[in-house]
Amino acid sequence: MTRNTAAELAPRIDLAVTAVEGVRESYSARPVVARAVERVADVEGSLAAVEDVEGARAITVCIGVSELDDAATVAGAVAAAARGAGDDDVPASVRVRVARLVAPAS
Template sequence: MTDLTTAAFAPRIDLAVTATEGVREMYSARPLVARAVERAVDAEGSLAAVEEVDGARSITVCIGVSAQDDTVAVASAVAAAVRGTDDAAAGATVRVRVGRLVAPAT
């Protein structure tokens, strides 16, 4: 693992996720309380949740995928993109939650 801080690393994850083909939207993966505190102090944070416990890093992202796309393939591509973000993601546990199937525009 590198010395890259969570605050510097998390926005890179957001960029990797949103650049992945098939991702239509990205949502906050952080707990509700953390999001509420962030809004109260008017801070701009990452949508990805990055946690470090005993030297092990855990990354969670939440995405929206088109109902026409293969959800499993998109989620797998997102996980690969997150792992390829930086050496800081090497060995991290990556969780991809599909929070919504986005209906195509008519």
Template sequence: MTPITAAELAPRVDLAVTAVEGVREVYSARPVVARAFEHVTEVEGSLAAVEEAGGVRTITVCIGVSRVDDAATVASAVAVAARGAGGDDTPSRVRVRVSRLVVPAT
């Protein structure tokens, strides 16, 4: 089986994360320079950051959760979803940042 590249894995992670119950918003976890370049060149990039260095693959995602949801539970579910996004190609590390608590509309 051919390993999945970081560029192929990132959109899969985006889809997996947005499908997790309790995730209200997803934010870019990628470096500012990469996002600025995409903005200037009008290219859409993934929100997840997938990095590979020295045989270690790291996935970082930033999410927003509702104030009524348990952020730790949602973050744990997001980590499981991100880890499974590559199928058998499991990352070495997954980081989930809860960047914002979203107030539900009343």
């Protein structure tokens, strides 16, 4: 099976993460410099940070969850979704940052 590149995989991870029940918002997990370069070049980048390291892959995503949801459960589901977004057999470590608890609209 062909290995997906980080650039191919990141948008697929973005879609998988936003499809998880309990994810209210998604934020960029990529380094500030990468985001700044994209802003200057006026290109849209993915929110997920995907890095290939020594035969493995490191994935980082950053989400917001409702204060009514169990953040740990949502984060676990997001990690599983991010890991499953690739169709190759590359081992992946996934870091999910819960950056914000979103208050429900009143």
